[in-house]
Amino acid sequence: MNSKDLLAQYGPRESMEYDVAIVGGGPGGLATAIRIKQLAVEKDQDVSVVVLEKGSEPGAHILSGAIMDPRALTELFPDWQERGAPLNQPVTEDAYVFLGERSSWRVPNLMLPPFAHNEGNYIISLGFLTKWLAEQAESLGVEIFPGFAVAEVLYNDDGSVKGVATGNVGIGKDGEPGANFQLGMELHARYTIFAEGARGHLGKQLISRYRLDAGRDPQSFGIGIKELWEIDPARHQPGFVMHSAGWPMDSKTYGGAFLYHLDSNRIAVGFVTGLGYTNPWLSPFEEFQRWKTHPDIRRYFENDEGEITARRLSYGARAINASGLSALPRFVFPGGALVGCDAGFLNVSRIKGSHAAIKTGMLAGEAAYAAVTAGRQHDELTAYPEAFEASWLYTELKKDRNFKNWFRYGLTTGTLMNGFEQLVLRGRMPWTLRRRKPDHACLKPASECKPIAYPKPDGKLTFDRLSSVFISNTNHEENQPTHLTLKDAAVPVTVNLDRYAGPEARYCPAGVYEFLDDAMEGGKRLRINAQNCVHCKTCDIKDPTQNIVWVTPEGGGGPNYSGM
Incomplete structure (x- = not known):
């Protein structure tokens, strides 16, 4: 039964009215809400703000490396240290390393471009920071509804955004309402801000509907896979940051890895594979597992006798923006705006997006507050893009705009040209590299590529997908329709x-997709294990036929990350 039929039989939906509704309770969405309320408190005005978050609690779905530049947070809360923000481990040392299969070469720090330096930054859990931001927002009077997945954008007759509707619950696998069925709720707002993260389900629809990407480069993404470990204190160097490029990737495939030393003998390790890769035999998950076996990486997990003594604590995966300024869409439209990674503000050269999410959230919040208090509604928040273009964030993204696109010419050329642009030209380039092909169009036929033989996991340092998903605490109500939908079931x-x-x-890091023998037809069939999905969005991005469409499952489902 489709949504229209359900509304006809069970409707109408209940509705609530707000001045501003925000979809997504990550750093960008919460910064938007906080800034609006800060301004309202300063002026002694009443502006109602609601944040809808599909995770079971704020931070449950948040995954990032993460090294944080505190500049935007300091603008939002100059007293964040006194307030107890969980930025506890400053970066003490940077290392950029090029790996061969058994060799390595560390770049002298004097040769590192400005974007590669992390003085004044912090190694954090972005999930913990998100929880803290939610507490600050609630103390200002923001209403936060966790476990509410927004499934639909609502429109006024003039085409402007009216608000959003949460998904129905209690629908069975057959698409029919069950005993616990409830219609979703409508939230109407004068302005609706979308802060869903990279490849947002609704953001993608809005970009298409309003042609926000007309004349822009196609968005580019990477899949980031991360593990959190507890290691031997003798191997731990609090504040040490390592980034690596090269092995196990070939020189033409964009990707790299990180190893961050947090406090309490913990390290965060992860691998990012650009989703513009061409060889369909490549597995980002397996590349990550293989990277950990390099002697320079393995040493952090073992004792002096070569035994693995470290303990893996958590696992997760998430698509990240890797596009740059040239792919940034228009991010305002009648009745709403996109902030953070929903638009693509991440600075891929710095491998940082949380500062950009907070800054754009603040700018959108200021524009929304001014519009609401002026009595406006459902028009374009033009003050937001104007403020962005006058901001330090625009300057930062413009300076680093060519970073990713140079690597289409290979690792060596990309490294040298980025060094030249930043160290010699100081980011004042007279040229802009453009990109015309989306990630899903980059795969070559399998017959034209060399298969990759990956080693079997040892269960100590390297692992399989299912044991990894287990420690991501991923769970979905099993009797709901799959949220990984196919336009044509035959295409896979x-x-x-x-x-x-x-x-x-x-390419799926969670074992969602399996090709099995079809006894009835004598061939193969695709099985979708949707309960394994960690909401990374890789399938929605990389599927070569764009036949897979990720839609929102029931609220509260998905991963429940701890400390990630």
Whole structure:
């Protein structure tokens, strides 16, 4: 039964009215809400703000490296240290390393471009910071509804955004309402801000509806896979930051890894693979596992006798923006705006997006506050893009705008040209590199590529997908319809498997997609294990036929990350 039929039978939906509704309770959405309320308190005005978060609690779905530049946070809360913000481990040392299969070369720090320096930054859990931001927001009077997945954008007759509707609950796998069925709720707002993170489900629809990306480069993404470990104190160096490039990736494939030393003998390790890769046999998950076996990386997990003594605590994965300024869409439209990674503000050269999410959230919040208190509604918040173009964030993104695009010419050329632009030209380049092909269009046929043989996991340092998903605390109500939908159920076998050797079974970091023997038809069929999904959005981005569409499951489902 489709939504229209459900509304006809069970409707109308209940509705609530707000001045500003915010979709997504991450750093960007919460910064938007906080800034609006800060201004309202200063002026002794009443502006109602609600934040809707699909995770079970703020921070449950948040995954990042993460090294944080505190500049935007300091603008939002100059007294964040006194307030107890969880920025506890300053960066003490940077290391950038190029890896061969058994070799390594560390770049002298004097040769590192400005974006590679992390003095004054902090190694954090972005999930913990998000929880803290939610506490600050609630103390200002922001209403936060965790466990509410927004499934639909609502429009006024003039085409402007009216608000959003949360998803129905209690729908069975057959699409029919069950005993616990409840219609979703409508939230109407004078302005609706979308802060869903990279490849937001609704943000993607809004970009298409309003043609916000017209004339812009296609968005580019990477899949970031992360593990949190507890290691031997003798191997721990609080504040030490390592980034690596090269092995196990070939020189033409964009990617890299990180190893961050937090406090309490913990390290965060992760691997980012650009989703513009061409070889369908590549598995980002397996590349990450293989990277950990390099001698310079493995040493952090073992004792002097070579035994693995470290303990893996958590696992997760998330698509990240990797596009740059040239792919940034228009981010305002009648009745609303995009902030943070929903628009693509992450600075891929710095491998940082949380400062950009907070800054754009603040700018959008200031524009929304001014519009609401002036009596306006459902128009474009033009003050937001104007403020962005006058901000330090715009200057930062403009200076680093070519970073990712240079690597299309290979690792060596990309490294040298980025060094030249930043160290010699100081970011004042007279040229801008453009990109025309989206990630999903980059795969070559499997017959034209060399298969990659990955070693079996040892269960101590390297692992399989299912044991990894287990420690991400991922869970979905099993009797709901799958949220990983297919436009055409035949395409995975007749096109993806036949032409590209079934890449969805490899690019998914959670074991969601499996090609099984079909006893009835005598061929293969695709099984979708939607309960494993960690909401990374990789399938929605990389599927070569764009046949897979990620939609919101019931609220509260998905991963429940701890300390990530």
